[in-house]
Amino acid sequence: MSTARLTTQPIDSTSLIREVAADDRGAIVLFLGTVRNSNEGRPVNGIDYSAYDAMAVAEMQRIVSEAGSRFSGVAIALEHRVGTLSVGETSVAIACSHPHRAAALEANRYVIEELKRRVPIWKREHYLDGTSEWVDPLRRPAEAAP
Amino acid sequence: MSTARLTTQPIDSTSLIREVAADDRGAIVLFLGTVRNSNEGRPVNGIDYSAYDAMAVAEMQRIVSEAGSRFSGVAIALEHRVGTLSVGETSVAIACSHPHRAAALEANRYVIEELKRRVPIWKREHYLDGTSEWVDPLRRPAEAAP
Amino acid sequence: MTVRVLLFASYADAVGQNELTLELDDGSVVGDVVSRVREMAGGRALPPAPLLALNAAYSTSAAVVRAGDEVAIIPPVAGG
Amino acid sequence: MTVRVLLFASYADAVGQNELTLELDDGSVVGDVVSRVREMAGGRALPPAPLLALNAAYSTSAAVVRAGDEVAIIPPVAGG
Numbered sequence: 001m002s003t004a005r006l007t008t009q010p011i012d013s014t015s016l017i018r019e020v021a022a023d024d025r026g027a028i029v030l031f032l033g034t035v036r037n038s039n040e041g042r043p044v045n046g047i048d049y050s051a052y053d054a055m056a057v058a059e060m061q062r063i064v065s066e067a068g069s070r071f072s073g074v075a076i077a078l079e080h081r082v083g084t085l086s087v088g089e090t091s092v093a094i095a096c097s098h099p100h101r102a103a104a105l106e107a108n109r110y111v112i113e114e115l116k117r118r119v120p121i122w123k124r125e126h127y128l129d130g131t132s133e134w135v136d137p138l139r140r141p142a143e144a145a146p
Numbered sequence: 147m148s149t150a151r152l153t154t155q156p157i158d159s160t161s162l163i164r165e166v167a168a169d170d171r172g173a174i175v176l177f178l179g180t181v182r183n184s185n186e187g188r189p190v191n192g193i194d195y196s197a198y199d200a201m202a203v204a205e206m207q208r209i210v211s212e213a214g215s216r217f218s219g220v221a222i223a224l225e226h227r228v229g230t231l232s233v234g235e236t237s238v239a240i241a242c243s244h245p246h247r248a249a250a251l252e253a254n255r256y257v258i259e260e261l262k263r264r265v266p267i268w269k270r271e272h273y274l275d276g277t278s279e280w281v282d283p284l285r286r287p288a289e290a291a292p
Numbered sequence: 293m294t295v296r297v298l299l300f301a302s303y304a305d306a307v308g309q310n311e312l313t314l315e316l317d318d319g320s321v322v323g324d325v326v327s328r329v330r331e332m333a334g335g336r337a338l339p340p341a342p343l344l345a346l347n348a349a350y351s352t353s354a355a356v357v358r359a360g361d362e363v364a365i366i367p368p369v370a371g372g
Numbered sequence: 373m374t375v376r377v378l379l380f381a382s383y384a385d386a387v388g389q390n391e392l393t394l395e396l397d398d399g400s401v402v403g404d405v406v407s408r409v410r411e412m413a414g415g416r417a418l419p420p421a422p423l424l425a426l427n428a429a430y431s432t433s434a435a436v437v438r439a440g441d442e443v444a445i446i447p448p449v450a451g452g
Contacts, residue, residue, distance in 0.1 A: 013160075013163070013176075014159075014160060017159070017178070021180070021234065023182065023183040023233050023234050024182055024183055024184065025180065025182065026179060026180055026181075026182040027177070027178070027179060027180070028176075028177070028178040028180065029175065029176070029177050029178075029254075030159075030174075030175070030176040030178075031173070031174070031175050031247070031250075031251070032163070032173070032174040032175075032176075033172060033173060033247070033452045034167070034171065034172055034173070034174065035172075036169065036170055036171065036172040036245065037169040037170055038170065049451075050380065050381065051451075052378065052380055052425070052428070052444055052446070054428045055425055055428035055429065055444065056451075058428050058429065059429075080451060080452075087169050088167065088169050091451075091452065092451065092452050099182065101177070101179070101258060101372075104177075105177070105251070105254070105255055105258075108175075108251070109251055112247060112251075112452060115451055115452055116449070116450075116451060116452040117449070118430070118449065119449060119451045120380070120425070120444070120446050120449055120451075121449060121450065121451030121452075122380060122381035122382075122447060122449065122450050122451075123450045123451075124381070134381050134382040134385070134447070134450075135450040136382070136447070136448045136450070137448060137449075137450050138448045139448075179372045195371070196300065196301065197371075198298060198300055198345070198348070198364055198366070200348045201345055201348035201349065201364065202371075204348050204349065205349075226371060226372075237371075237372065238371065238372050247452075258372060261371055261372055262369070262370075262371060262372045263369070264350070264369065265369060265371045266300065266345070266364070266366050266369055266371075267369060267370065267371030267372075268300060268301035268302075268367060268369065268370050268371075269370045269371075270301070280301050280302040280305070280367070280370075281370040282302075282367070282368045282370065283368060283369075283370050284368045285368075
């Protein structure tokens with residue numbers, strides 16, 4: 001009922017929605033994380049995402065499975081992209097469906113918060129001035145992460 | 147930055163996402179309400195949605211405007227379909243974007259909850275047994291609404 | 293004076309009309325429209341204090357109506 | 373015994389490698405791997421108590437490692 005995967009290809013959010021849609025589900029919530037053109041005031045022109053692939057997939061699967069226990073009846077499709085992404089491209093997509101809206105919304109939120117907290121994925125931001133840096137979310141205000 | 151409208155045509159959720167996407171927005175949240183194949187245990191094969199058109203549009207615009215005040219910087223595209231819908235079809239779509247995920251998720255939730263509470267739209271459910279009924283959400287448990 | 297009255301969904305079904313015009317005395321309020329509709333055939337299916345709108349915005353029953361206004365009697369909404 | 377050690381992102385840059393093998397005494401724990409990596413050139417860029425994984429699941433530094441295990445030293449994650 002739920003899937004989690006890494007991909008090196010552009011994410012097709014419509015196909016994620018199709019994966020979780022079903023006639024007994026009245027609510028579908030899709031979350032897309034996209035590459036922003038700036039971070040903490042610095043102009044960004046792209047991000048390299050890398051992962052500890054095997055563990056990232058395992059951890060993503062654990063998260064969707066936990067969400068399935070917390071929000072009984074939810075179906076989830078989770079996909080995270082790795083590689084070099086340009087501004088505006090989707091890095092992560094989460095589609096959740098449920099008979100009722102509250103669970104679909106809350107399951108989606110659970111998945112994105114847990115993903116950001118514990119899935120071993122890293123990003124190196126490339127700035128317009130030609131420099132680049134590994135992003136460390138612990139070194140900046142929580143509000144700064146998309 | 148935000149729009150709200152009624153339509154008699156199938157909702158194109160991809161175009162709603164495009165309306166709110168922008169290079170400075172790291173999070174996009176799409177909510178889809180779809181017609182379920184049952185309600186309170188009764189098999190459903192379709193729903194007629196009708197609206198007090200002028201007021202529904204005005205009220206939807208007030209809601210997205212309120213969301214814009216509560217969640218500064220959010221962009222919202224809200225579309226509700228009226229007419230006869232089959233099981234699985236989308237009756238309402240809400241796309242919210244924001245630089246950060248929390249505001250995008252919370253704005254989306256605000257819009258769907260307020261829409262259900264106050265936008266003058268009604269639905270007549272058609273059941274598999276050939277009967278039909280106006281839906282009155284006040285007469286049944288809150289959990290029963292999608 | 294004349295006002296336009298809109299009925300929807302189950303209320304329109306009960307009264308058998310979705311739009312009508314009423315002649316009201318000057319100084320009438322939105323609640324007077326409800327009383328008049330409830331006196332019509334089928335009108336008792338409407339609650340005594342339904343949701344109301346005046347010119348496409350929610351209104352109290354005490355709001356004063358003017359010639360040409362549009363009053364809507366709003367059944368429990370069920371959008372989404 | 374031999375264990376495989378994985379480094380990522382800023383930690384891999386600091387040490388100049390993303391994968392290495394270490395010879396450890398029997399009974400060694402995951403924390404011993406961190407100590408050994410911190411003794412390597414560039415290793416002081418790693419914190420003394422980083423996030424750790426043993427065979428692709430989060431682990432404490434006290435977990436015992438066995439021959440053939442895969443230990444990963446995990447920089448602050450930044451997915452999404």
